[in-house]
Amino acid sequence: MQRDPLVPVLLRLDNDPPLFLARDVEGERVSWRDRLLSLGLIQEVAPTQFAVCGECQQGHIRRVRWLTDDRTGGVKAFLPCSECGPVQISPDQLRRWAVVVPTLLENILIAAGGRGNPTEVVSGHLWHLGSVPWEGRQRDAYFARCPFHKSLGSIHGALMT
Ligand SMILES: [Zn+2]
Numbered sequence: 001m002q003r004d005p006l007v008p009v010l011l012r013l014d015n016d017p018p019l020f021l022a023r024d025v026e027g028e029r030v031s032w033r034d035r036l037l038s039l040g041l042i043q044e045v046a047p048t049q050f051a052v053c054g055e056c057q058q059g060h061i062r063r064v065r066w067l068t069d070d071r072t073g074g075v076k077a078f079l080p081c082s083e084c085g086p087v088q089i090s091p092d093q094l095r096r097w098a099v100v101v102p103t104l105l106e107n108i109l110i111a112a113g114g115r116g117n118p119t120e121v122v123s124g125h126l127w128h129l130g131s132v133p134w135e136g137r138q139r140d141a142y143f144a145r146c147p148f149h150k151s152l153g154s155i156h157g158a159l160m161t
Contacts, residue, residue: 005032009041009099013145016124018099021048022092033097040103047094053081054089064094105129105143114141121158125151 012018020042025033036042053060058081065078065086077094078086105118109129115138116130125146131138144155 005036008032009036009104012099013101013104016146018101018145019045020097020099022095023052025097037097039107041100041107042097043100045096045098047091048096049094051079051089051093053079053084053087055087056081056083058083064089101127101145108143109141112141118143122151122154126155126158 008020008024009018012020020033033042037044049064050061051064053062060079060081060083062079062081065080066075067078068075077089077091079089081087102118105127109116109118109132112129112132114130114132116128118127118129120127121142125144127143129141129143132141133139142159147155
């Protein structure tokens, strides 16, 4: 079943940083990954250096080791699993993509019929989107993400000023 590609994007915004791992975008989701990339809503970032062993299904997460093949000179990635020993993995398994929050917020403002330029108010957590029409008036609109623990006080304080 095809899901709305914005659903996983919005759900990722509650992670800090808002990343998709290769295993998150495998299978049917590859098409929405490419669509989100073309819209600029996600971008590829540096690959992770950790992976889960896919051989034993025990959930062993290990730092990837890079070894050079003496014969070919090529570099290969291995996962040193305590159950399976060294397991070769594809570098594609380490790829990651981050949600481009400013681009997402610009598009949310457009979709809401608003105007203005999203401005970060609390770093990484709260943005003033601009003004949006609401019940016959233009009103200030804000977007908050990860309103947990340390950021909640800053978000609340900024909204109360
Ligand atoms: Zn294993």
